[in-house]
Amino acid sequence: MSACELDRPMGKADRPRTTGQLMKSMRKLGDYDLDVDDADTSIEIGSAQEMELFDRLVVRGRGNSTFERAGPFWQMACLRARKYNVERAYVLVTNYIKWRDEFGVNRTTVDNDSEYRALVERGVVEACGNRDQDGHYVLTVRQCRTDPGRWSPRYAVLAAHVAIESLLVRFPEAQAKGVAFVNDMSGISMRNMDSRVPREMFAAFRDKLPVRFAGLYVVHPPMFMRMVAPVIKMFMSTKMQSRMRVLTHGYDDLKLHFDASQLPTDFGGSYPYSHEAYMTFVSEMQHHYNQQRSINGELFSDNKAPAEDSDSGKEPSICSAATTCSIHEAWMDFTIEPDNERFV
Secondary structure (H helix, E strand, O other), rough: OOHHHHOOOOOOOOOOOOHHHHHHHHHHHHHOOOOOOOOOOOOOOOOOHHHHHHHHHHHHHHHOOHHHHHHHHHHHHHHHOOOHHHHHHHHHHHHHHHHHHHHHHOOOOOOOOOHHHHHHHOOOOOOOOOOOOOOEEEEEHHHHOOOOOOOHHHHHHHHHHHHHHHHHOEEEEEHHHHHEEEEEEOOOHHHHOOHHHHHHHHHOOOOOOOOEEEEEEEEEOOOOHHHHHHHHOOOHHHHHHHHHHEEEOOOOHHOOOOOOHHHHHOOOOOOOOOOOHHHHHHHHHHHHOOEEEOOOOOOOOOOOHHHHOOOOOOOOOOOOOOHHHHHHHHHHHHHOHHHHHOOO
């Protein structure tokens, strides 16, 4: 998708008017073969074996400025997301940092862009910290809160990305096990549907984001979506099809896949969540974007960019000061305390 298209909100002429038009645009999702293999549970997080593979990855990326700008945290996240395959992890690290550059992730925060903040505050995508019965951390998408006529695909993808980022930062195991999505479609209409957004997200999931796609729960699909979903699944791989569940009986069906203690209260569960606390966490997390370091580990103030990157036209380092320490110390900087894992 061109930069111009990414930044253009959906006009009335773009809105699908019939199920056939929606089906034609959405069936392209089947072209994306996402990384949905089961996680490698034979390697424990923080183990000597994991650190040995991490060292090999660092050696593989040495001399690549894009790779080194990522820092230990994202290098490890990519290694886990690619099941400890060093070569594939190396490619993912460079792809992810380039993607952040292209999307302007480091430049766009909830504190410097009011439209972006308004979208994140609306709660279209929520990272509550809850998990399904398979142990996957979950992102909840409330599609009725979207307004493609106001927010462009770039804003929509940035809001989804920061939610994913918050899970990976808070829960290292999500990097290895993957993230599942609950798409609550109750109350939506065609005006909430912008087919450019899922296509852009699927493209990012395929080879740019350091996250595994663990599954999709579609809740309360309207009639037109019930007609479209089988067609989309026809063009997906068998494993992708198995990860997509259409729950036509609403929130009650979610209880087949979630314990009640892991469902938000408005889904009939008891999992506590404060969106205000989530917003505070996002703001704090994004503040770390500007705590830059050069490739050799020299720290810089919030407003001073590394000399190696200042003339390259690329984004500054996304690492915090903690990433100059060991990878384990970096986890401590990025991870909230166990008693505060929930946003309450």
